[in-house]
Amino acid sequence: MATGAVQQIEEILPFEAQAEIEGGDVVLIDTREPHEYEEAHLEGGKLVPPGLLADQIGEAAPDKSARTILYCRSGNRSAIAAAQMEALGYENVASVGGGILLWQEQGLPVVAAHGMTAEQRERYSRHTLLPEVGVDGQVKLLNAKVLLLGAGGLGAPTAMYLAAAGVGTIGLVDDDVVDASNLQRQVIHNTERIGMSKTGSARLFIEALNPDVEVVEHNGRLDAGNILEVLDGYDIVVDGADNFPTRYLLNDASVRLRKPVVSASILGFDGQISTFVPFEGPCYRCLYPTPPPAELAPSCSANGVLGVMAGTMGTLQANEVIKLVLGAGDPLVGRLLLYEALGSRFTELKVRRDPECPICSENAPEIPESEMGQFPDYDLFCAGAGGDR
Amino acid sequence: MATVRIPPVLRPKTGGQAEVEAGGADVGEVLRTLTAEHPQTAEQLFGAEGELNRYVNVYLNDEDVRVLNGLETAVKDGDTVVILPAMAGG
Numbered sequence: 001m002a003t004g005a006v007q008q009i010e011e012i013l014p015f016e017a018q019a020e021i022e023g024g025d026v027v028l029i030d031t032r033e034p035h036e037y038e039e040a041h042l043e044g045g046k047l048v049p050p051g052l053l054a055d056q057i058g059e060a061a062p063d064k065s066a067r068t069i070l071y072c073r074s075g076n077r078s079a080i081a082a083a084q085m086e087a088l089g090y091e092n093v094a095s096v097g098g099g100i101l102l103w104q105e106q107g108l109p110v111v112a113a114h115g116m117t118a119e120q121r122e123r124y125s126r127h128t129l130l131p132e133v134g135v136d137g138q139v140k141l142l143n144a145k146v147l148l149l150g151a152g153g154l155g156a157p158t159a160m161y162l163a164a165a166g167v168g169t170i171g172l173v174d175d176d177v178v179d180a181s182n183l184q185r186q187v188i189h190n191t192e193r194i195g196m197s198k199t200g201s202a203r204l205f206i207e208a209l210n211p212d213v214e215v216v217e218h219n220g221r222l223d224a225g226n227i228l229e230v231l232d233g234y235d236i237v238v239d240g241a242d243n244f245p246t247r248y249l250l251n252d253a254s255v256r257l258r259k260p261v262v263s264a265s266i267l268g269f270d271g272q273i274s275t276f277v278p279f280e281g282p283c284y285r286c287l288y289p290t291p292p293p294a295e296l297a298p299s300c301s302a303n304g305v306l307g308v309m310a311g312t313m314g315t316l317q318a319n320e321v322i323k324l325v326l327g328a329g330d331p332l333v334g335r336l337l338l339y340e341a342l343g344s345r346f347t348e349l350k351v352r353r354d355p356e357c358p359i360c361s362e363n364a365p366e367i368p369e370s371e372m373g374q375f376p377d378y379d380l381f382c383a384g385a386g387g388d389r
Numbered sequence: 390m391a392t393v394r395i396p397p398v399l400r401p402k403t404g405g406q407a408e409v410e411a412g413g414a415d416v417g418e419v420l421r422t423l424t425a426e427h428p429q430t431a432e433q434l435f436g437a438e439g440e441l442n443r444y445v446n447v448y449l450n451d452e453d454v455r456v457l458n459g460l461e462t463a464v465k466d467g468d469t470v471v472i473l474p475a476m477a478g479g
Contacts, residue, residue, distance in 0.1 A: 149479075152479055153479055240479040241479050242478060244477045264479075265476040265478050266478045266479065267397065267398075267476045270396070270476070272473075272476060287475075288444070288475040289443055290444045291444060291477075292445070292474045292475055293444070295398075295433075296433060296444070296445075297398070297474065297475065298398065299477070299478060303478075305478060343407075347394075347451075347471070348451060349471065352453060
């Protein structure tokens with residue numbers, strides 16, 4: 001039986017296992033149940049629960065001659081699994097004696113669920129199952145601080161999905177109140193809350209969806225006098241502003257503060273989105289050096305906007321934020337994605353850093369500390385430009 | 390012939406067309422073919438000196454013509470010219 005097999009397999013101590021793992025070329029297998037794995041596991045450990053070993057080991061450890069190290073809680077299940085694998089033809093299998101318990105007792109590092117509660121492990125389980133997110137990624141999301149500029153057509157769907165994803169702090173900047181004409185697209189507000197501040201209405205929605213999220217209301221308008229203070233403490237800014245002066249102000253301030261901005265705009269059936277990471281890629285001014293005149297830039301209130309298209313663009317923004325927080329995938333840095341809802345067509349354009357950019361080029365003047373909070377007159381700069389302002 | 394993609398804000402000036410076929414050896418010629426056919430687009434695209442307005446971005450396929458050869462960037466048959474204004478709607 002199993003005990004007989006256990007005596008034949010190679011057993012190594014945690015520090016020996018760690019040295020081998022650090023040396024590379026080791027397949028590391030966790031032979032416990034998924035809930036134990038989620039709680040804490042060794043970095044790089046692939047989960048193959050005991051009952052699924054015959055089905056899953058071939059995928060987790062395709063090379064039968066490769067060095068393969070197994071561990072479980074205390075060393076019993078991994079020893080049995082090692083014997084099973086040897087019977088399957090694996091040639092170089094070892095089991096960690098004492099398991100992850102002894103590993104942790106000896107102060108070796110694990111990937112742990114940290115402060116995640118049982119409720120959080122359940123709530124975010126579909127995230128933590130994804131290798132690109134995992135427990136580590138979910139903890140990053142829970143610790144992330146994201147500022148949404150606008151709680152309207154773009155901000156509403158962005159807030160909805162960021163809140164659901166467990167982004168720990170969501171700030172909202174908006175000076176508007178909920179209007180009946182918003183409700184065709186601004187899905188976090190509702191009929192009962194017409195007349196309430198948008199930030200207050202957003203708070204009610206977010207807190208009902210996910211108590212893990214701390215909502216910070218900035219019920220006012222961003223201007224040159226308050227922007228540095230408002231942005232302070234946030235990791236990422238989401239631009240869903242409805243006017244050009246605010247978009248240029250945000251760009252110039254975020255470049256100074258080196259904060260990434262996920263920027264989208266919508267009109268009619270069309271949307272645009274890009275991610276501006278200061279000095280890694282272009283900034284908003286590299287893309288649009290000057291705002292267009294009013295006749296080329298009507299506002300959504302004058303022109304109309306398809307509600308579901310706002311939802312598409314807002315959720316694309318949420319997706320960018322999540323990738324930035326996780327450090328996973330390819331954010332839209334240096335790329336502008338256009339979406340035409342009528343044609344169901346996406347178009348990707350390249351955006352280059354402008355070597356002449358007055359804000360982010362190498363030649364841009366160093367900004368002395370005394371001028372950090374001073375910005376040009378954006379209303380004058382954008383005079384005659386479109387947008388709601 | 391190139392295909393010129395017309396942004397929504399300019400479609401009233403092209404009789405509602407979202408795409409216009411236009412001939413020309415370079416981007417400037419293609420845009421001039423467009424403005425000859427739809428004269429109302431001219432003042433949106435070009436300044437008084439015939440230069441491209443700074444607030445209009447023009448892409449040949451997926452590349453900004455500002456980093457290519459501007460209006461003199463050569464255009465091949467089947468290329469797409471995208472006219473893209475900034476939008477501020479949120």
